[in-house]
Amino acid sequence: MKIVVKNIKGGSSIVEVNEHTSILDVKKLVENDIKIPWAQQTLVLFGKTLQDEKSIGDYPKIKDMTKLHAAVKKAESLQVVLARFLRRYYSDEQCNLITEEFMRIVQSKMDSMSLDDLERIAKIELSV
Template sequence: MKIIVKGIRGGSCVVDVQETTTILELKRKVATDINIPVAQQTMVLFGKTLQDDKTVGSYPKIKDGTKLYVAVKKPDTLNAALTRFLRQYYSDQQCTAIVDEFMKDFQNKVSNLSLDDLERIAKADMGSSA
């Protein structure tokens, strides 16, 4: 079946899916078609968020020609991601102290990188994603 995926901020695509296609697989197709990274996508149907591990068939309202909307989530900051991870193991006060110290050290190290260092990092990163 073909469904229409519209970006809330613009852009749209038509995606061919089966009832066994997971929402995560759908997001991957959308990421290719309208250039929104999978991690930043929230699929919405009639105001309800679709779950990545569910299949298209587990949502009876999704039929041929259905319009889904994709909202774009802001990516987490490094600070927020570290804090969320560390809260599993430390108190809020300890998390704040650890994250603050990490960010100071990180900023110091980044500010001391040369242009050659940055170029090497960029080339290494591009090589791993190619």
């Protein structure tokens, strides 16, 4: 079957899928046409966000020529991502304490670095 993926800001793509095609695969198929990198896409059907790990078959409302809408995910802060990870292992109170201390340490380290230090770190990390 074919589905249509439309970028809210313009652009669309028609892709051939089957019931076993994952939502993540759909994102990868359309990223060039809709001009949103797959990792930054959120696909929406009838107001519901589709989950990357699920397949087309998991969504019975997706039929031939169904229109999905793509939006850009709002970037999450380091603090939000860290807190979500820590909540798997710690209580909310412990999580908040750890996150606040971590962010305080990161901020003090960043404040002590020059732009040259940051550029050097970026070059090392991006060259891998």
